[in-house]
Amino acid sequence: MEKDFSILNKKHFNQEGLIEFGTIIGGTQVKNGKWIDIFNPYTKKKVGRVAAIDTKTLDQVLKDTYQTKIKLTRYQRYAILNKIAEALEERVDEVSKMITDETGLCLKDTIYEASRVSDVLRFSAMKTLDDDSQVFPCDVSKNGKPRRIYSTRVPLKLISAITPFNHPMNQVVHKIAPAIATNNTVVLKPSEKTPLSAYYFAQLAIDCGLPPNMLNVINGEDLQATAEMMTVHPDITLVSFTGSSEIGKIIANKSGYKKVILELGGSSALLVLKDADIDEAVAVTMAGTFKNSAQRCTAIRRILVHKSIADDYAKKLTESVNKLKYGDPYNPNNDMGTVINEDSAIEMEKRVQSAIDSGAVCLIGHKRQGAIYSPTVLDHVKNNFEVVDKETFGPVAPIIRFDSLDEAIEIANDTPYGLSGGVVSNHWQSIQRVINELDTGTVNVNEAPSYRLEWTPFGGVKDSGLGYKEGVIETMKGYTYVKTYSLPWDEA
Numbered sequence: 001m002e003k004d005f006s007i008l009n010k011k012h013f014n015q016e017g018l019i020e021f022g023t024i025i026g027g028t029q030v031k032n033g034k035w036i037d038i039f040n041p042y043t044k045k046k047v048g049r050v051a052a053i054d055t056k057t058l059d060q061v062l063k064d065t066y067q068t069k070i071k072l073t074r075y076q077r078y079a080i081l082n083k084i085a086e087a088l089e090e091r092v093d094e095v096s097k098m099i100t101d102e103t104g105l106c107l108k109d110t111i112y113e114a115s116r117v118s119d120v121l122r123f124s125a126m127k128t129l130d131d132d133s134q135v136f137p138c139d140v141s142k143n144g145k146p147r148r149i150y151s152t153r154v155p156l157k158l159i160s161a162i163t164p165f166n167h168p169m170n171q172v173v174h175k176i177a178p179a180i181a182t183n184n185t186v187v188l189k190p191s192e193k194t195p196l197s198a199y200y201f202a203q204l205a206i207d208c209g210l211p212p213n214m215l216n217v218i219n220g221e222d223l224q225a226t227a228e229m230m231t232v233h234p235d236i237t238l239v240s241f242t243g244s245s246e247i248g249k250i251i252a253n254k255s256g257y258k259k260v261i262l263e264l265g266g267s268s269a270l271l272v273l274k275d276a277d278i279d280e281a282v283a284v285t286m287a288g289t290f291k292n293s294a295q296r297c298t299a300i301r302r303i304l305v306h307k308s309i310a311d312d313y314a315k316k317l318t319e320s321v322n323k324l325k326y327g328d329p330y331n332p333n334n335d336m337g338t339v340i341n342e343d344s345a346i347e348m349e350k351r352v353q354s355a356i357d358s359g360a361v362c363l364i365g366h367k368r369q370g371a372i373y374s375p376t377v378l379d380h381v382k383n384n385f386e387v388v389d390k391e392t393f394g395p396v397a398p399i400i401r402f403d404s405l406d407e408a409i410e411i412a413n414d415t416p417y418g419l420s421g422g423v424v425s426n427h428w429q430s431i432q433r434v435i436n437e438l439d440t441g442t443v444n445v446n447e448a449p450s451y452r453l454e455w456t457p458f459g460g461v462k463d464s465g466l467g468y469k470e471g472v473i474e475t476m477k478g479y480t481y482v483k484t485y486s487l488p489w490d491e492a
Contacts, residue, residue, distance in 0.1 A: 012203075019048040019098070021199035023219070025061055027212030029203070032057075034221055036192050041104030041338040041371035042329050048101070050195045052221045055229055061216055062187055066158040066235035068213040070183045077181055078128045083208040085121035088114065088201075095200070099168060102194040104338030104371055106329045109292050116454060117173045117201075123455040123472045124177035132476075139491055148489040153480035155184045156237040156259070160230045162251075164243045165340055166295040166393075168194035169201055174454070175240050176201070176215060178475035188217045189230050193340060195219055231255055238479065242297075242470075245391075245417070245463040252466070261478050262465045263458075265391045266419030267301040268449035269412035271434055272313060273405065273425040274306035280446060281305075281424040282316045285397065288422065288448025290324060290375050293339050294395040297464075298420045298442075298450035302381075302388050303399045304408045310401045314379050317397065318363045321375045326395075338371035339394045345373040348394040351387040352376060355398070358385055365395075383411050391417070405430055413439045419460035420449035441465065 014020040022029030034052040039045065053061075072080070088095060092114045099110040138147040161175040172190060179186045190198035202217045220226025227247075231239055231254050238259040241251050248264040270288065272281045288300040305313050329337025339345050349368045355378055356362055365376030373394050381388060381398040388398050402408040412421060420442040423434040435443045441460040444451050452458050455472035459465045468478060 014049070016046075018046060019196060020050070021048075021196065021203070022051045023053050023057075024199060024202050024206070024215070024217040026064070026216070027206050027210075036195070036219055038102050038194070038196055040101055041341050044370070048196050050199055050219055052219050054221050055225050058218055058220060058226060058229055059233070061218060062158065062160075062229070062233045062235050065185045065187050065213050065216055068185050070155075070185060070211060070214050072183055072211070074128050077183065078125045080205075080209050081121050081125035081128065081177060081180055084205050084210075085118050085125070087204055087208055088121070089118050091204075095169065095197070098200060099194075099197050100329050100337065102196045103165065103168060103340065104329050105293060105295075106326075106334045106337035107332050108335060109337070112291075113167060113170050116170045119454040120170065120173045120177050120472060123453075124181040124476075127455070127472055127476055128181040132480075137491075138486070138489070146488065146490045147486050149484055149486045151482050151484045153182070153477075154483050155182050156479055156481065157185060158235055158237050159184050159186045159479060160233070160236045160239045161186050161188045162227070162230055162239070162241045162243065163188070163190050163198065165191040165193040166292065166297075169197035171242050172198045172201055174470060174472075174475065175242075176205070178472055178479055180205075180210065180214065181472075182476050182479045184479050185213060186215050187230070188215065189219060189226065190217065192219055192223060228254070240475075240478075248465070249463075259478070260466065261468045261470065261475075263297070263470050264419075264460065264464050265417060266297040266299075266460060266464050267388065267391055267415045267417040268298055268420045268422070268440075269302040269304055269415075269438075270300045270449060271408050271412060271421070271423040271425075272303065272305040272309070273408070273423065273427065273430055274308050275427045275430075276306075276309065276424040277426070278309055278313050278316055281313060282320050284422065284424055284446065284448050285317055286320050288450050289397045290321075290336060290395050291450075293336050295339060295393050296450055297391075300397065300422070300449060301392065302383070302412070303397060304402050304411055305399055306408075307401045307403055310379075310399065314363060314377070314399055317399075318377050321364050321377055321397070324375050326374060327372060336375060336395060339373055340371070342371045344393065345371050348373050348392055348396060351390070351392055352378065352396060355381060355385045355387045358382070360385065360387075360398070383414055389415075405433060409434065409437050413437075416463040417460070418462035419464035420444070422447060422449040441467070441469070
């Protein structure tokens with residue numbers, strides 16, 4: 001039985017039988033004959049396309065979106081978010097395949113992403129119903145009056161959202177769902193590498209009752225000019241960007257007098273201390289290193305292991321990695337598909353080879369076929385090797401050996417990034433030191449640095465961000481400002 005949502009209608013497929021989306025403006029899809037083609041990294045075949053607009057059109061879209069006033073009640077926002085979640089949950093297989101089509105990620109990972117998207121929507125719906133106001137009595141000071149001050153949160157109006165390729169729907173929804181929850185309007189520019197999931201979600205949201213112009217989705221003919229306008233346009237009140245640290249710094253410099261939320265790159269260190277349970281440490285490493293083909297900003301990029309247990313750890317990790325199944329992303333039994341494209345895989349191959357040439361030992365992996373790069377373990381890595389000095393966005397597990405906790409903390413902090421970190425230990429004093437002394441936004445104990453829930457605070461410091469947090473609760477705060485008012489109030 002065909003569902004009552006237009007996302008499944010034939011109009012979203014072109015003559016080649018490939019999915020096609022127009023620019024989403026005012027609740028409709030606009031097609032102007034200019035297209036961005038999307039290719040699957042595994043098959044290298046075209047899987048779809050999205051319309052591209054010029055900057056003149058984008059300028060008008062931003063102006064119109066800014067002028068749009070959204071006045072949904074809390075219950076209406078709650079109902080829309082839950083309806084979208086329900087519609088998405090009914091289409092997990094369809095969503096999963098679409099994400100695999102454009103990213104090359106294996107079905108296990110893309111099914112998981114669909115589940116995370118649902119969580120973002122449900123949590124946003126829940127928080128929509130919360131009373132976010134405060135009341136302050138004014139008779140608490142010798143300078144007080146018989147009054148009460150009340151606070152309320154006011155939406156910012158127009159949010160510019162720019163998202164990366166690696167979680168093409170979840171990253172989108174992390175920006176859109178809190179915007180719906182707070183009555184904001186959004187213009188979204190998804191990555192030109194993986195835009196299909198974003199348009200799919202937007203159309204589904206519109207079909208579920210999202211008001212026109214609350215969410216518009218664009219991609220530009222000129223990538224640089226589009227990104228520039230999405231940053232500097234005078235009607236934009238907040239720029240929310242997830243992506244590389246290099247681009248994030250450019251946005252921070254150009255945005256001017258605007259709120260900016262930046263979720264940037266990372267080089268997460270996992271500290272495996274001398275008292276650690278080696279089997280537990282290996283399990284944490286596997287969970288934090290290879291999921292999503294290691295294309296996560298929070299993925300473990302450096303594994304710091306005490307020298308006394310490093311040999312045993314390296315042996316057991318290699319045995320576990322050897323059991324991973326990788327290759328065809330459409331094989332439901334595979335644990336890993338491709339990285340985003342062949343160029344990315346080639347860059348990984350070069351960095352790993354450079355590490356080997358500099359003295360690192362490859363224990364397993366270091367094989368490439370097109371955009372497939374095998375899960376790889378490197379031992380005897382130094383912190384200045386390019387494979388860890390830069391954000392190597394793929395399935396490489398570099399082991400760095402250390403002598404003392406002081407040395408481990410120093411190595412972990414010796415990076416421009418400060419997103420996430422983790423420690424495997426049962427020694428409380430050492431755990432406390434790691435939590436207190438790691439220069440990161442998150443530290444997870446006996447868990448992968450990447451672990452979080454969709455509503456918990458998330459974000460980094462240093463080159464990983466400005467300290468502002470994402471996650472549903474923090475994003476809803478960031479998308480609003482506090483207004484106060486006072487009223488006479490006689491306590492008698």
